[in-house]
Amino acid sequence: MAQINPHVNFNGNAEEAFLFYQSVFGGTFQDIMRFKDIDSAEFPIPEEDANKIMHISLPIGNSFLMANDVPEFMGRVNEDENRSKIFIHAESQEEAKKLFDGLSAGGSIEVPMNESPAGIYFGMFRDKYGIEWMINFDPRKN
Numbered sequence: 001m002a003q004i005n006p007h008v009n010f011n012g013n014a015e016e017a018f019l020f021y022q023s024v025f026g027g028t029f030q031d032i033m034r035f036k037d038i039d040s041a042e043f044p045i046p047e048e049d050a051n052k053i054m055h056i057s058l059p060i061g062n063s064f065l066m067a068n069d070v071p072e073f074m075g076r077v078n079e080d081e082n083r084s085k086i087f088i089h090a091e092s093q094e095e096a097k098k099l100f101d102g103l104s105a106g107g108s109i110e111v112p113m114n115e116s117p118a119g120i121y122f123g124m125f126r127d128k129y130g131i132e133w134m135i136n137f138d139p140r141k142n
C-alpha cells in the first residue's frame with residue numbers, strides 16, 4: 001500500500017515548528033539538513049539562508065511529517081492561505097484529545113474536538129505556525 005507523508009513549507013521557522021511537533025508526537029528526527037550543507041561553488045547559499053532547514057522529517061507512526069524553509073530568493077509562503085489539511089486518525093479518543101490539545105495550543109480552533117452525531121470524535125484547527133490539522137477518532141474503525 002502507498003504511504004502518504006505530508007510535506008510543509010515554512011518561512012524560516014521549520015525547526016521551531018518541528019521541535020513543537022516533536023513535543024506533541026514524541027520521536028526522534030529522522031533527517032535534518034540545512035541549506036549550508038549543500039553550499040558549493042556551483043550552488044552558493046546566501047548567508048541569510050545558510051542555517052534554514054532544507055529538509056527535516058519526524059516519524060509519526062508508520063509515516064513521516066516532513067518540511068523545509070523556503071529560501072528568501074524563492075519568496076515567502078502565504079501562511080494564511082488555505083493549505084491542505086493534515087489528517088490524523090487517532091487510535092483512541094484519549095489520543096485524539098491529547099493530539100488536538102497539544103497541536104492546537106497557540107493556534108485557532110475551527111471545529112472544537114467533540115463527538116459528532118455520527119459518533120465520530122473530531123476536531124479541526126490551524127496551529128500557531130499556520131498549518132491546518134484535522135484530528136479524528138472513529139470507534140467503528142478501531
